[in-house]
Amino acid sequence: MSSIRSNPETLSVLDRPNSYIGKTVPRPNLDRLLQGRGTYVSDMELPRMAHVAFLRSPHAHAEIVSIDASAAKQMAGVIAVVTGKELSAVITPWVGVLSHLKGLKSAPQSAIAIDRVCWQGEAVAAIVATSRAAAEDAAEHVAVEYREIEAVTDMRTALDPATPVIHASLGDNLAWERVHDAGAVDEAFAGSDAVVEAEFIFGRHTGVTLEPRSVVADWNAAEARLTIYQGTQAPHMVQNIAALHLGLKESQVRVVCKDVGGSFGIKVHIYADEMAIYALSKLLRRPIKFVADRVESFNTDIHARDHRCKGKIGVKRDGSITAFEIDDLTGIGPYSMYPRTSAIEANQVVNLVGGPYTNKNYRARARVVYQNKNVMCQYRAVGHPIACSVTEGLVDLAAMKIGMDPVEIRRRNLIADDAYPCGSPSGLRFEQLSHHASLAKIVEMMDYQALRTEQAALRKKGVHRGIGIASFIEVTNPSAAFYGVGGARISSQDGVAVRLDAQGSVICQTSITEQGQGSESLTAQIVGSVLGVSMDRVRVILGDTDMTPYGGGTWASRGAGIGGEAALQATKILRKNILDVAAVILQSTPAELDIAGNAVVNVGDGAPRIELNELARIVYFRPDTLPPGIQPELMATKHFVPREYPFAFTNGVQAAWVEVDTDSGFVKLLKHWVVEDCGTIINPQLVDEQIRGGVVQGLGAALFEKCIYDERGQLTNANMADYLVPMSGEMPDIDVGHVVSPTRESELGAKGAGEAGTAGAAAAVTNAVNDALSPFGTIITEIPLTPQVILTAMGRI
């Protein structure tokens, strides 16, 4: 692993003997999941718990004329049938806007539709019954009369004067527009030796978490307290919003997040139907459970991507890029999601296009429009796959035009590794990136020249293989600049409390959450390393607003970088406090003592002086034996948020090696490589697996995944047989390498790694397919790259 460690001040708290930092250690508590003994929300049962099925709109856009639930209410097992109007007695509507996205507008959204439905799948009534099956039986007997309204479905015509306006109060279907102009774009294009344009088309995807969204809400009227069990990535955000719209104080809402069956950004939002469950619990004064079924998941889990982006690049004969220009359009459904809004993905596209390169001339427009389809919002690697595919697609087109190797054109344009800190023409600030070291490393890992030789030899035999390269940058460790400055009550800081228990073990409460990334592991590794105790002595508690410090949770690649630093700083204090007490007990000085191997030891010779369990025994049970005035503090709390940089950018590069069957249009993924730089690596295995999982999510987008709507706004493939997710049979092995440039914003130096894989995978594959098809003169800038798309582009059908 090459290292550009920028803060090597003597021995840091991370470099202590027996440190777990940088080591592959198994995640604690995996046996629970391996033995089927986890507790997912879908597993939960509470006394008197009732189940909900939602009656959902079959129309993309319709007026609700009437709802007759009288027959349904008489059916066996039915407890209540509740409409949007009835539910509005206990919950208020919301509007998903943020003030820093200037001009973003949206309409009030209710937990259950009132008077009008705006997408196929929007809830119209909640049927509460003793079982889900009974609720579904009754749902078939709720009679709803609709008056259909023309549905707005095509984003390209959503702004036409002839197109109906979905929300009259907004005046038009434009949710948000951003225009950016930096440098002298027109002059740059005019002075270019070649200018290439293309339109990039991205399918609508969704997250398809294997455990669907699930919630159990338990309003205890006697306590006047609501407990929400939910697989959310942001418990405190849910607490705040549930309280706000139910008219409660935050102290009256507890959010508990146990095991979560996948999230990927799907479970970081406030969904209308989940709000309805909180409200139903309050209304009916009993625990209410909702587990989305798979069809509902496709129709109501946020969708993402679905952009059409026109791109233009200028280049000189020597390969230097002169300018980028994009015009991006996206349709986000009928409402901007709450509270993170649905304009962030387009905003990211504008921010990130051209990001790896030295070019200073950049013009962009992004328009976000409303339509009568399911809502869109942030999903793993928000905006990155679009920006990366557009940028890297354009770079390859430029290289092709001037006859330059794709690696070479990148070498000539990537920001130099010693040029930092620096900025991008879109206004981003980079602390320290390593594009060139990363590119050099991937070229070596994949043996680029040998692959080119193999490619040429196979081409003569009619076998068409291609290599695709994609450099990228990734937003991680977001500060308040992401949401807080726009008025959202979403914490960008995280907190960790650590305490020594009475047997000398450590209990650590953190505000970040676990959905399988390894938050628990990285926290325990940091605490164990900094304190000097073994990991099996560290118990990590997370996912409970009653039990943990206040914080943001786990999303946007922030858990390790922000929550990890809070853990490090809290543990440093605990260590100091322990050594202060130890010095008193041992009649020594803190400077002469250290903690190692679960005991206080001499700094000098490492000899054990007192076991931590003995120290704890004295402090907790025999404080009378300590000198007067000594009050040990064996618990410490620290919070952390990055302040200097709005985001800790990471970078990396991906490469794909594919074979295209030019008869059938089928693409076989042969191999994939990634080199990325997430700063300090806490657990190499966990980082690599984040990368691999992320890559495959991007490969799904590249080849398979697409929510297919018809012109009337009906989602036509809302099941797992027709929406194709990547399965093991088609996925390649993925080699992962690292370059390490720690951030100086924290002592830990860690940046995020959760989204790097997804950011560049589709771009690499698309470039590889175009490389394979270069003898045919075929260029494809649309994903998913289905056999139909490929054969059509090749003119074979």
Added chain:
Amino acid sequence: MTAQVSITLMVNGERVEAQVLPRLNLADFLREQLKLTGTHVGCEHGVCGACTVRVGGEIVRSCLMLAVQVDGAEVETIEGLSDSGEIADLQDAFRDRNALQCGFCTPAMLMAAQDLLQQNPAPAREEIREHLSGNYCRCTGYQAIIDAVENAARARVGRTA
């Protein structure tokens, strides 16, 4: 005739007598009536594989069987395979290789992997990929799972050699 039906079966080696509605599928029966929540439900239409259990020693999708159909049968779930120690080595291999993230697919993935190793003690990587191709995992990208199964297979062959 839509009334409850009596069934008697063996679940993880224990005799179980139960009353079930004909429409109740085996996955929901295991989870809701027997509280064996290690069998997960991901799609209810037989595609995701999360509900894989063994009936009569063979893996099946428990969402695609009715509870009434297992009358007289032997059913084994992840809880049974774990408690008996049958797949302890596979579970160790998954842990060591971090072949699970959220863990929701894991019990079924282990079921399918054990099924493969029973039929083919030394599978090639492509054979592992193919045998697990009906089990969806969104987290790992599969490679760690394939590695873990490969490692467990090698260790088993080594032990019996």
Added chain:
Amino acid sequence: MKASAFAYARATSVANALELLVLHGEKARVLSGGQSLIPAINLRLVAPELIVDISDLKELRGIAVKGETLVIGALTRHADLLKSSDIVKCAPLLKAAVAHVAHPAIRNRGTIGGSLAQADPASELPACMLALGATIVVRGPGGERRIAAEDFFTGIYETKLAPQDLLVALELPVARKGSAHFFQEFARRHGDYAIVGLAAQALLQGDRFADLRLGYFAVGDKPVLAKAAGRLTGVAVTPALLAEVSDALSDELDPQQDQQATPAMRRHLAKVLLRRSVATLLNRPDLQAGATA
């Protein structure tokens, strides 16, 4: 989603099953392996009043060679077909095809009779029946009938089976000396239904086809036994002839549009498979070159 309520009857014999079907008519559905029916029930796409479970009827299970005929009981599972030495010997095409049907856990429940009765135009086994010249054995209120596979499939999910009928077995001629088979499908992922697939059975005589049966699937509302194949038998196959036959095949097919492919795409892929199958069966790589003119 959870299934609607239904009643359940476990048939004790074929006669008992037929009685139940006569009694309940279209309100009843036969459950064999359940790998197509139960998903549909779980999604409330179908809501039968009665499920007649025949899965315990041992008389409908098993593979037997009777002289020149291979008899496969309707309840024979995909997994059984894969493991059977009789299948390898007498109808190896079936084994090649079944490997593409879904996944191991599905193949442990799904049955050949269920698959044929379901008659999904994109599924593998109906096309194999055409290629192999199978006879479908059906029992109904009027007794037993034998229906040629070519007549059995009538449309999307439609067959000659009446609601009161039970598919009990199928009969295949045992593969003769000189037989060869070819199976390939274009499916997006392992185990998916194909965009287009071909199950081909040939009888070779020297370097020519004495017989060639091309069973295409996912190219129309039912499996198709390509008539164009007839022009390739008894003659020396040249690239020019293959091109002509390819065009004839294209004219003959009437593929449907769906999310995976347009009719033009399906015609194209069917032609690709024609060339690949002929080149493979005759061991003539030259015929595959320029497969997609």
